[in-house]
Amino acid sequence: MTRYLLKRIFYMILTLFIVATITFFLMKLMPGSPYANEAKMTPTQLEIMNKQYGLNKPIWEQYLIYIGGMLHGDFGTSFQYSNQPVSSLISARLGVSVQLGLQALIFGVVVGVFVGAIAAMKQGTWADSTATVFAIIGKSVPNFVLAVILQYYIGLKLGWFPIAGWGSFSQTILPTLALSVGPLAETARFIRTSMVDTLSSDYIELGKAKGLSRTEVIRKHAMRNSMIPLVTLIGPYAVALMTGSMVIENIFNIPGIGEQFVKSILTNDYPTIMGVTMVYCVGLVVILLITDIIYGLIDPRIRLTEKEA
């Protein structure tokens, strides 16, 4: 297990290093200058600015400085907000995005499991059909479309929840809903298939042959076995939530890193773009590692294979 973990962590670091390198050189190819008011600047001013941002040094040196800085959590200085380090820009906003993402994940998965399990148990009935239709719609309707609709009809017209901003819990409700629809629909579909599959397996048959009732078989044998593989979906969910947050935070005017990322893209603030990209990658890689570990902990079959490996 320890050897496996060390190997995984080594590959993780290697991956992040490669991603950082590629991002760095990509950003160097970026057209346009980082300074918004470049036209008004004199050559001397430009030189001072370049010196300040370290852009007068040869590319390889800039690269070494960048990688070296990153190891200390330093992503350079934002172009958009002068003198503000990217790292503090991100850390001020990270908590907001993490909270929104976690809320959406928990809500989506819990409701999704519930809906999917009911659909599987009532296979072929109206409950199943309804759940299936909603899951398809939830999977198909883009979250930003849903966000605008929720914001207008539930926020503005009905006035149930605030339409934008961040601070109180009620302000988190609409964005959480909009963001959770994807994972919710996906979970419901996944659990339904997984459950239907499990319900047709031999050990469920043996459970019935033991004399367990349908609900006992489901509670004791089917539920856990159909839910374990759900762990593998957490990685894809993280991706969906990260990208989803970019547009949802924008629509609801939430000060998270997704909103910052879009702003940075539109203003060519490349130290921030690189910084946020790296934060997303680190987040994703760590989440993938954690889900693998969790999977090993809850599925007895995997525990052994890893011990042997």
Add this chain to the structure above:
Amino acid sequence: MPEKILDVKNLQIDFNTYAGEVKAIRDVSFHLNKGETLAIVGESGSGKSVTTRSIIGLLAKNANVVGGEINFHGENLLEASEKDMQNIRGNEISMIFQDPMTSLDPTMKIGQQIAEPLIKHKGASKKEAWAKALEMMKAVGIPDADKRINQYPHQFSGGMRQRIVIAIALICEPEILLADEPTTALDVTVQAEILDLMKDLQKRIKTSIIFITHDLGVVAGMADRVAVMYAGEILEYGTVDDIFFDPQHPYTWGLINSMPTLDSDTLESIPGTPPDLLDPPKGDPFAPRNKYAMKIDIERKPPFFKVSDTHYAATWLLAPGAPKVEPPLEIQRRWKKYALMKKDHELVSEN
């Protein structure tokens, strides 16, 4: 007269498939005596599994019981409520499935899986049930049982898992054990061990067994009586000796003839394939593959003709006026042996 513990009469089961209605079980009747082992032999698709599953009410969703009755303790199981069936399953009638690799819950400790029926049916506490489970594990021959009771299925070999499945089936000491090809998925050496174990446990807890197999070789050492099934019907039934040494139906001849023997170096087979049960034949279902088939075989379904008090066969060859045919050499050899056995038997009983 032995006591009938289970009596199946005129069972008919259809399956709804998108190709049409498959008539999987067509008028099957048999009974099980107390304490005996009845083997139901047939090739895959002959309906032997469906028959046993109907006994504990675990048919697939698209199965449809068209008619018949299954009597157990004066109750027709086909009409019993789901609640009643739950009380019977795993308690009075247990079942062992074919593939031990998939019949255990991969994420539950085996101790709990074995203890489950006891908790459900006998209201045992968790502690009592685990103690009994440990006892059962020892009884089915699992070494280090007290340690392994906390392990998960994947930590056991196929043979060990089948022992666990047997422990689960027998922990409530059921009156009937339905064993659906319990050794098919196992290595030959392990097969023998499992069969010995089943015989041993049968004696200890006095259960009756319906043993389903496609392997006649397994039947000889295991069963008291044998029913031969083909295309959803029983074609011949009798004691082991009746079936092995005095077979009457050409299909039984074919089955016996295709068993490997020590002194023949060719392996016979039955040509052709079983009939399509979407549109079952109206006569003897085996007729198309039967080289002894007669005109009447495809026109009318043969009734059971009595061979002896214990032995019946559904073939027109036994009808009065039917021509005498020459069965395969192996069968003729067995008939001769049977005649000798009978003579010996008569001599013994005269003395």
Add this chain to the structure above:
Amino acid sequence: MNEEDLKLSPDAFEPLTKDEREDSEKIAGPSLSFGQNVWIRFKQRKAAVISAIIIILMMVIAFGSTPFINNSTLVKSHPQYANLPPKIPGFGAINGLNGKLKQNGQWVDAYAQNNVPKDKYFIAGTDYLGRPLGQRIIYGTKISLIVALVAAFFDLTIGVLYGVISGWKGGGVDNVMQRIIEIISSVPNLIIAVLMLVVLKPGITSIIIAIAISSWTTMARQVRAETLSLKNEEYVLAARSLGESSSKIAWKHLIPNLSSIIIIQTMYTIPSAIFFEAFLSFIGIGISAPQTSLGVLLNEGQKNFQFLPYQMWIPAIVLCILMIAFNLLGDGLRDAFDPRGQR
């Protein structure tokens, strides 16, 4: 059981000839090939069949419109017709489809207000420059479908090839190829696209490049896993031990057996690619003027949603129909190929 006293005429016991026996052995139902079975099961899924028809219709309309709706017609603006709601001939009684717009709680005829000639109809309304929204939506749908086809193309080429090679070669090659996929998929797809679009100039070409880089990894993973297990199937082992060439084995044994997972995965890549484009255009870095796309239209419509809801609703509905249709088609094909576990 009961020995009946059967009186049978002696000719009943006539032996049957081989032919007579075989005659009665004829199989009632014709046996069906795998493809026929898939087709039968697919046809039973009404939702999938309807989705397929909708997709074909949308393709015909979107691609057939090219002579009439293109970059030059898209730029023509008619300020005098700006922001007109939908008006469809024959729908005079239905508010919202008759050229009337809700202003301060009252339905007002926007066409009359702007002095639009009586015989002028914009069935999907117009945008802030007076450009017919219907045309723009059809064009946007075409962009979505192009993106869908491009994603499917990369899935079927890079994805399948990568997966087959990785799975078939195994060992070190597989290891390196899997590491590369791991690196690509440790950056969310859309972030890759965003980075590409930041570096390249926004537009359909950049989106296609972004898709080429990131969309095929799921396909490659699935094909690899399937290839790995197929490689050890007995019939493939048999072909290998008989000395058949790798390419022949791939063509004769692998591709046919991979076909169902390839088709299903392609059907799932398509809606995510459509989402991909809509998302990028919505945040303002995807398709740019004079071209338009459903994402661009949604972005424009969102700004005026409170007052001119049709400007967002109509492209949103078209986008959702497209996504739902592809998802349902994918589900239908999955169930048709793999009947296990389904009802």
